[in-house]
Amino acid sequence: MTPAIETRNLQKVFGRTLAVNGIDLRVARGTVYGLLGPNGAGKTTTIRMLATLLKPDGGSARVLGHDVAREAARVRAKVSLTGQFASVDEDLTGYENLVLVARLLGFAWRAARARAAELLDAFGLAEAAGRQVRTYSGGMRRRLDIAASLVVRAELVFLDEPTTGLDPRSRNQVWDIVRAIAAEGTTVLLTTQYLEEADRLADRLGVIDQGRLIAEGTSRELKAACGERTLHVRLTEAARLEEARVALAQVLGDEIHRGDEPAALVAKVERDELVPQALAALAARAIGVSEFSLAQPSLDDVFFALTGHAAEDRRTREAA
Amino acid sequence: MNTAMHRALAQTAPRPPNALSAALTLGWRAVLKIKHVPFQLFDVTVFPIMMTLMFTYLFGGALAGSTEAYLQFLLPGIVVQTVVFLTVYTGVGLNTDIQKGLFDRFRSMPIWQPAPIVGALLGDLLRYSLAAVVVLIVGLILGFRPEAGPLGVILAVALMLVFASAVSWIWIIVGFLVRTPESVMTSSFLFLFPLTFVSNIFVDPATMPGWLQAVVAVNPVTHLANASRGLMHGGVAAGDIVWVLVASVIVTAVFAPIAMRMYYRER
Numbered sequence: 001m002t003p004a005i006e007t008r009n010l011q012k013v014f015g016r017t018l019a020v021n022g023i024d025l026r027v028a029r030g031t032v033y034g035l036l037g038p039n040g041a042g043k044t045t046t047i048r049m050l051a052t053l054l055k056p057d058g059g060s061a062r063v064l065g066h067d068v069a070r071e072a073a074r075v076r077a078k079v080s081l082t083g084q085f086a087s088v089d090e091d092l093t094g095y096e097n098l099v100l101v102a103r104l105l106g107f108a109w110r111a112a113r114a115r116a117a118e119l120l121d122a123f124g125l126a127e128a129a130g131r132q133v134r135t136y137s138g139g140m141r142r143r144l145d146i147a148a149s150l151v152v153r154a155e156l157v158f159l160d161e162p163t164t165g166l167d168p169r170s171r172n173q174v175w176d177i178v179r180a181i182a183a184e185g186t187t188v189l190l191t192t193q194y195l196e197e198a199d200r201l202a203d204r205l206g207v208i209d210q211g212r213l214i215a216e217g218t219s220r221e222l223k224a225a226c227g228e229r230t231l232h233v234r235l236t237e238a239a240r241l242e243e244a245r246v247a248l249a250q251v252l253g254d255e256i257h258r259g260d261e262p263a264a265l266v267a268k269v270e271r272d273e274l275v276p277q278a279l280a281a282l283a284a285r286a287i288g289v290s291e292f293s294l295a296q297p298s299l300d301d302v303f304f305a306l307t308g309h310a311a312e313d314r315r316t317r318e319a320a
Numbered sequence: 321m322n323t324a325m326h327r328a329l330a331q332t333a334p335r336p337p338n339a340l341s342a343a344l345t346l347g348w349r350a351v352l353k354i355k356h357v358p359f360q361l362f363d364v365t366v367f368p369i370m371m372t373l374m375f376t377y378l379f380g381g382a383l384a385g386s387t388e389a390y391l392q393f394l395l396p397g398i399v400v401q402t403v404v405f406l407t408v409y410t411g412v413g414l415n416t417d418i419q420k421g422l423f424d425r426f427r428s429m430p431i432w433q434p435a436p437i438v439g440a441l442l443g444d445l446l447r448y449s450l451a452a453v454v455v456l457i458v459g460l461i462l463g464f465r466p467e468a469g470p471l472g473v474i475l476a477v478a479l480m481l482v483f484a485s486a487v488s489w490i491w492i493i494v495g496f497l498v499r500t501p502e503s504v505m506t507s508s509f510l511f512l513f514p515l516t517f518v519s520n521i522f523v524d525p526a527t528m529p530g531w532l533q534a535v536v537a538v539n540p541v542t543h544l545a546n547a548s549r550g551l552m553h554g555g556v557a558a559g560d561i562v563w564v565l566v567a568s569v570i571v572t573a574v575f576a577p578i579a580m581r582m583y584y585r586e587r
Contacts, residue, residue, distance in 0.1 A: 053424055077333075077430045087421030091353045103345040104429050106334040115331065122328030132356060148425070152333035177325075184329045 002065040004029045004156050004187040005050060011058030012045050019045045021211035022059065027189060032182045034202030035191040042211040043191035044084060047158050051081040064155055080154035084161045086141040090134040094125050094144050097133060101148045119147040139170025146177055157181055159190040163197060175201060195303065209307045223296045230295050231267045231275060236288030238263035247281045269294065339432035343439045350443015354450070360409070361447065365454045368402040372459065375522055383523060388463055395459040396476060396548035397521030400541060402455050403448045403480045404487060404516055408508035410444050411491030412501045419500065437583060441488060448484050452477045466552040476551035479564055483544050486568035489575035496582040521545045540567035
């Protein structure tokens with residue numbers, strides 16, 4: 001079976017800027033793939049080329065076995081795109097928006113009305129069905145927008161920054177929807193600036209920066225490739241910290257420093273097999289341990305290691 | 321996962337709609353917009369009604385001997401001006417759809433690709449007709465009496481719709497070119513004011529300087545106003561109607577292909 005998405009050296013030029021600078025992407029059918037990168041990295045441009053809204057300037061892209069440039073109509077019939085800004089008509093009601101989309105997909109009037117009602121119900125918008133969309137909250141708009149892209153089952157769903165600007169509760173609702181889509185066997189390609197989102201939703205991740213795919217793999221692989229793991233230990237008695245440090249250093253080496261809390265130590269771990277020995281070393285000296293955990297590096301660490309800069313401005317996001 | 325969600329996600333696609341059905345559905349959308357946002361219609365009729373009142377009662381007596389006589393001359397032209405001014409909303413609506421991403425949604429659907437444009441034009445025809453009716457009703461209240469009766473009025477409005485649809489194509493192009501709906505509006509004043517004022521809508525051009533008379537004489541709006549007066553009051557000159565139709569065909573032939581090219585072109 002051909003992959004859901006396969007691109008070779010995909011390029012897009014805007015004026016003098018190489019917005020997408022040779023991306024090779026491969027997304028297996030039935031998986032959730034996350035394209036991760038900061039603003040302006042080329043995520044949206046990539047997704048718009050794959051959804052046939054932009055023509056590539058170089059390279060090739062096949063979506064569900066069809067060339068996006070030569071067989072655009074066939075691609076369009078099988079995919080759906082939810083863009084970065086809720087693309088619904090604000091003057092119309094939620095219900096009318098969905099009837100409109102259903103009609104444009106070929107439903108008869110009666111079937112279109114039934115379909116609109118069904119989707120509003122499933123997406124928790126039944127109560128707001130008769131209200132103009134301009135009165136909706138950001139989360140409601142986003143859900144309506146996604147519902148509009150799912151009026152008919154698509155084989156591949158593109159979600160461009162589905163949760164940007166949403167409050168945590170709305171974000172969780174959108175995540176549930178994405179999981180439900182994936183559970184139906186639909187391939188999902190989503191873009192996000194949020195590392196946590198990619199980590200939670202996607203089977204595989206592509207990290208994109210300045211128009212290039214700079215890393216690719218599962219979240220675990222990316223973390224393993226880029227960051228060393230760390231052992232976090234918290235002692236029951238802060239007084240025995242130095243004793244514990246010496247004991248751990250004999251097993252793990254010298255890279256041990258104090259943690260954020262008074263009785264905590266953080267040690268770099270080069271090989272996982274050493275972890276039980278470290279615990280044994282503490283036990284042999286009867287040093288009480290209240291917490292003992294091996295942590296993966298976060299995707300933030302990964303992004304920083306790959307690009308030399310942070311993936312997002314955290315303060316902006318927390319303020320939003 | 322709950323069953324409602326499962327059902328909601330499992331719908332298979334029916335056969336794509338035919339071109340007419342897609343265009344009519346998008347026309348239906350335009351009707352809904354008029355229903356939900358009727359102010360837009362009144363906004364644009366307030367100005368012509370104000371002009372009617374001002375010109376009739378301030379200058380009417382001086383220009384035509386009596387306000388009543390002037391109203392008979394002015395009102396068909398005011399309806400023309402109203403409809404021609406409304407054409408800008410084709411561009412405003414299109415530009416709004418592009419900015420909001422709705423346009424991308426329509427373009428990514430398996431529909432007859434020009435349907436969004438054709439549907440918008442269908443909705444605009446309804447908008448033009450409604451605005452014409454509003455202005456005509458105000459005119460009737462003020463004492464406008466079309467001597468050729470309802471049929472003449474209907475034919476006059478029909479001719480205006482033909483010309484307005486042609487002008488709409490220009491606004492579609494502007495809608496593609498500029499960044500915001502507000503800039504579409506702004507650019508309209510540069511074009512629509514001269515187009516409607518440098519005509520014989522308000523005054524007989526006989527007292528204008530010769531060069532201006534020449535401009536007025538070729539302005540299709542002059543011929544549309546003449547034809548509308550003729551159709552509403554009787555005694556229409558075939559030459560005016562032909563001039564309007566030829567102008568509409570030329571404008572459409574020049575601008576519609578450019579607009580469709582821009583529509584198909586990637587952005």
